[in-house]
Amino acid sequence: MRTDNRLSRVLHALLHLDGMDRPATSDEMGHMLNTNPAVVRRIMGGLRDAGFVTSVKGHGGGWTLTRSLSEITLLQVYDALGEPTLFALGPSEDAPSCLLERAANEALGDALQTAQTLFREELSGVTVADLATTANAQRA
Template sequence: MRADSRLSRMLHVLIHMDRHEGSTTSDTIALMLRTNPVVVRRTMAGLREHGYVRSEKGHGGGWTLAQPLAAITLLDVYRAVGEPPLFAIGPAEEQPKCLVEQAVNSAVGDVMDEARTLLLGRFGEITLASLAQDFDERCAGVYPFEEIIQ
């Protein structure tokens, strides 16, 4: 199963957007993510619907932040990108009447629910501002900012 990187990619984009003055086009974001602008617009639409970004059409248009990074958590972005699967493992469903499969699924399901609750709770505690601060600390005095974003 291929990892779903929408969450980390959008966190990356939002921090870059915070560092740029003005708007950022879907084409620019697509180049950064090595994807298609249509994919960018579709993904950013979820962020717009949740009120984290704005979009302007036409010449000089593009995407801008609608809220400061301190007001947005990882959980907010996770929900805005469609709540992708958190785990690659899960219960089997080949033999639903099998008592062994039922016992295994019960145990696995309970543990997965606990892990999901813990992970999403932690996502809710981490703001994008804290990620941006971590970035700032990592690059302080190491490279000019322009070299890092290329």
């Protein structure tokens, strides 16, 4: 199964953008993230729609932050990406009339909902600036 790494990539990109004194092109960001510039534009589009970044086309254009990293929580970034699926696990639909399958699905659903809630709570308490602080402390 393929992993969805958009959240970590976008956080990485935001941290780099904060340290730049000019707009970063999609090509530059693609090199930073080891991905195609078209992928950068696609994943950054949700952040633009959320008001975290802006983009300007043409010579001298690129991506820039519109808000301080201390004003952006990891949950807000996760939501801007469309809330990527956390787990590959899910309910079975093989025998919807079977009471045993329903019981198994209900237990799994409850556990997944609890995990989703905890994940969102954890993300809501961390800003992107907190990540920069952690990285800078590790450099020292």
